[in-house]
């Protein structure tokens with residue numbers, strides 16, 4: 378292996394994988410590993426995989442095909458390439474991956490990331506390593522926290538895993554098998570990590586968990602804290618002005634969490650609350666353990682606590698046994714809620730889950746057709762929501778330069794991308810803007826003062842002029 382060792386981590390799937398990939402890089406950094414920009418430039422490639430739907434998990438095998446070619450090319454040049462498969466496909470398929478893809482040197486599940494340095498060492502004599510147990514010790518105790526430099530490089534928003542695993546066992550879902558039983562990190566550790574992030578300039582943190590509102594971490598007082606209480610403590614950290622969390626289950630929206638939405642301006646008015654279906658029959662078959670009406674009443678209570686909250690969700694079409702009538706119930710629920718955004722997926726039978734064994738699987742053509750109808754309904758709600766912001770004054774966290782010179786880009790409280798004319802020194806600030814128009818991918822806005830008046834004269838010169846002065 379060359380002197381400066383470089384790792385390239387390719388991340389698939391959800392935000393938790395993004396967080397995990399960063400922690401893997403942080404854990405390798407003290408061993409002299411730097412991050413490579415491309416696989417070609419790396420001594421070690423890790424694919425951090427996703428198993429949630431078939432398409433996601435098939436991607437890993439096509440990528441491994443590319444790795445086989447790359448490894449052979451490198452070998453011709455006398456260079457070595459280690460290939461690791463991490464994440465949920467690794468957890469679910471373990472040795473099967475090593476068998477199907479001889480290019481793979483290491484297969485390790487999400488609970489083993491803190492062992493990464495020793496796993497690499499074990500491949501030293503050409504051995505292939507598979508580690509997919511759920512160890513007793515808590516990986517978070519051993520995973521390196523992000524360094525200040527890395528946090529700064531990664532920007533003004535950060536993910537923070539607070540909870541992992543799921544005990545809900547929805548009948549379509551692999552998560553309880555790949556990520557294991559629900560467990561929450563202790564509050565003290567989470568607050569320490571959040572403080573470090575804030576000190577490095579992070580303004581917005583998204584708390585992550587497969588069932589994040591089921592959070593019940595041990596507090597400094599020895600009691601189990603819920604997510605609402607955790608958010609209250611996080612809101613006291615100076616500089617941490619925006620808090621979000623994802624993904625939630627409707628059954629775990631506690632009164633205290635609703636109260637936190639009512640009381641904390643830092644808790645952003647945007648809630649991802651998947652329902653999956655609008656049909657009671659399908660909800661029961663999915664083992665969601667709530668009805669359509671429970672969900673709608675819950676949203677009423679959430680909106681009573683925080684009237685400006687925007688809803689987001691996940692939907693599955695073509696679950697086994699879903700009739701046209703069931704599907705229409707989903708469409709009518711979407712209409713009733715009025716989502717600001719939502720994700721919809723074709724049901725994908727996952728090996729080992731109860732729904733995969735159901736006799737009445739839905740035709741692919743039917744799934745495609747329902748998905749298109751659902752997405753059209755969601756798109757029109759997203760458009761209506763975006764249009765409802767025009768003329769409104771709102772706070773935007775300025776995150777990066779915009780596409781054009783003299784522009785800056787950021788996020789609204791409702792996670793909408795926003796661009797505006799502004800100078801580079803706006804970076805990292807939360808500024809009031811007035812929304813002027815809705816573009817295809819973002820809102821166009823103008824900087825205003827606290828009273829809502831347009832800030833004039835224009836703050837910036839075009840970059841070329843600015844550079845000359």
Ligand code: 5AD
Nearest residue numbers: 549550651691692693722723724725
């Ligand atoms: N098929 C299709 N979509 C699924 N999801 C989870 N499992 C499946 C599956 N087997 C969707 C759910 C979940 C989101 C993360 O992925 O909507 O909320």
Ligand code: SF4
Nearest residue numbers: 543545546547550552
């Ligand atoms: Fe999967 Fe979410 Fe259901 Fe848990 S609550 S089983 S993560 S869909």
